[in-house]
Amino acid sequence: MPTLKASLPPAVQVSILTDRTTTIRASVKDVQFELILTVALVVMVIFLFLRNLSATVIPSVAVPLSIVGTFAAMYLLGFSLDNLSLMALTISTGFLVDDAIVMIENIDRYLEDGYSPLDAALKGSGQIGFTIISLTVSLIAVLIPLLFMGDIVGRLFREFAITLSVAILISAGVSLTLTPMMCAKLLRHRPLAQKGTFYRVSERWWQWVIDRYAGSLRMVLQHQTTTLFITLGTLILTLYMYMVVPKGFFPVQDTGVILGISQAPETTSFEGMAEKQRQLARVILQDPDVVSLSSFIGVDGTNMTPNSGRIQINLRPREERSSGVTQIIRQLSDKLESVEGITLYMQAVQDLTVEDRVSRTQYQYSLEAADPNELATWVPLLVQKLQALPSLRDVATDQQNHALEEDLIVDRDTASRLGVTTAAIDNTLYDAFGQRLVSIMFTQINQYHVVLEVAPEFRQNPGALRSLYVKSNTGEQVPLSAFTHFEPNTASLTLNHQGQFPSTTVSFNLAQGASLGDAVQEIENVGREIGMPQSIAASFQGTAAAFRNSLANESWLLLAAVVTVYIVLGVLYESYIHPLTILSTLPSAGVGAILALQLFHLDLGVIALIGIILLIGIVKKNAIMMIDFALEAERGEHLPPDEAIYQACLLRFRPIMMTTMAALFGALPLAVGSGTGSELRQPLGICIIGGLLISQLLTLYTTPVVYIWFDRLASHFRRARPVEGRLEAPQPGD
Secondary structure, three states, X not given: OOOOOOOOOOHHHHHHHHHHHHHHHHHHHHHHHHXXXXXXXXXXXXXXXXXXXXXXXXXXXXXXXXXXHHHHHHHHHOOOOOHHHHHHHHHHHHHHOHHHHHHHHHHHHHHHOOOOHHHHHHHHHHHHHXXXXXXXXXXXXXXXXXXXXXXXXXXXXXXXXXXXXXXXXXXXXXXXHHHXXXXXXXXXXXXXXXXXXXXXXXXXXXXXXXXXXXXXXXXXXXXXXXXXXXXXXXXXXXXXXXXXXXXXXXXXXXXXXXXXXXXXXXXXXXXXXXXXXXXXXXXXXXXXXXXXXXXXXXXXXXXOOOOEEEEEEEEOOHHHOXXXXXXXXXXXXXXXXXXXXXXXXXXXXXXXXXXXXXXXXXXXXXXXXOOHHHHHHHHHHXXXXXXXXXXXXXXXXXXXXXXXXXEEEEOHHHHHHOOOOHHHHHHHHHHHHOOEEEEEEEOOOOEEEEEEOOXXXXXXXXXXXXXXXXXXXXXXXXXXXXXXXXXXXXXOOOOOEEOOEEEEEEEEEEOOOOOHHHHHHHHHHHHHHOOOOOOOEEEEEHHHHHHHHHHHHHHHHHHHHHHHHHHHHHHXXXXXXXXXXXXXXXXXXXXXXXXXXXXXXXXXXXHHHHHHHHHHHHHHHHHHHHHHHHHHHHHHOOOOHHHHHHHHHHHOHHHHHHHHHHHHHHHHHHHHOOOOOHHHHHHHHHHHHHHHHHHHHHHHHHHHHHHHHHHHHHHHHHHHOOOOOOOOOOXXXX
């Protein structure tokens, strides 16, 4: 069938690929800008905390070295620099300086105690080396479950996890080798009187903050039972919020391109479809946010029926538009209601998609049955119920079984008396309407095909069949109407199959504020309410199917991340108890992440889930730094557990705040970004920022209490355990 270009200049036909490529380039460019901004923010945080240009340069060097090393590893692994890998590098920037910050802060502490730069570097790096190894190994361990994610989501984010792991591993190597060497060469002890005004003022402020923290920490240690109940309540609240938070898959991106699938009644002719498609195009082009569009009708690899078409709408750049793509789709839908006899279903084209078919709307729900009549009976009832659900909009189906059909009924007895055979009837009809090739005329430079068919005016209605004559065996021309009559009927324009059985696909979009998880549950409930028979197999397809698979694995993925971290920490500390103390910091991070998602009206999707998994690796760093120094104080200085953890909290307060703020500002550009495709990156940044804010507030107080409580529990078990080889006292009568 021919293709219709809807009132557009020829250049628009080529603009589809050009605009799409420009959109992808703009998206990658925005991620690159966010990466550069993240590096700048992290360096600024380092300077504000260290207040020394030389000390700021040292951890800042770890960032470009780690990123360049990661580029080399990506090249060797065959990875490309795309949205996901750039997002991994951006979020890793907040982690890359953590190890260097911890190393510098510990070396600087020995410089302040009077050690020479070389001795301070040797002693400080030797003391903090195991802590850095613990931080790095446990953070990479968190990413291990991402490497084993199944389905399409696992294949998508395997590159993300490997890129992030390589960057963290390289930064740890830099922090253990280059950072101590640079500290020995660049850092020098200067008395407080010789330092600048900014340093002295900020140092007094820092000392005031630490004093306030020490006072509040002593108060918390006096009410340990209450703090333990708060920790337990945080865990329960995290589990509850995880169960009730709206679930989603990937956020809808604003790529500047809208795909529209038009559908007219089954009785619409090609000429009628062309005119209605032009009307849609004229209304769309009147919108000030639309730059151009391309319109197609006719049966091809995408349009399976003559009453359907496609419109690809190209929008202005994001900064030149008055609203986002979702609002524009809603506005266009309202305007297009004035075009009668045709419906346009629209969805935003996505950079990251798992769809394997072109459908009218974003999500698909397919039904299969061995008997097509069952589908014809139950699908309209299901669609009617789904259209009444407030969480769904644009509910449509590809079932088109109301096309007009005229059955030509042959009176065989009369035809036989008139000497007309069935083959003669078939040949006559094919000559008139089948476009029979009857000859080829050859010239010196070309050839021409001669096609036999009736004139166009005789193809407009079935009445033209009455004007046909069939040649009988005797050579006479017999009117077709002499032995035939017409019976009107309905038929299907197409019969779709999925596998070996007839199928029908119901597609839908989500209403504003609705989540995919709730919509999936409601659709399944409707199927049970209408009593759909077991002979009809229903299943979600495309994005909805991938969402169900990812939702089924989410809980196991989080549990696998926690168990992996516990095993790694247990091996590092050779203890069953201390890893539990470290993991006690995680519930507060979960509460903060889910609260942040709900505050910004975002679903808990795949990107947000990855943010929560990364939080597991970030938040536990605080506890690791506290517990490492507490254990060293217990073993080296023989301090009791209460005093050891108290001193560790005060001693590590500043590096904890530095690493937390570096990670927070590293995620900030992702959270507040507004460029092309920023919707895909925002949940990751929002989760990390929300989780860090809440966990930082709670774990500075809950971790010491949990440490003390678990230490008492371990002491109790040690006292209760019988000593091997102990001689029992003789019993009376022995």
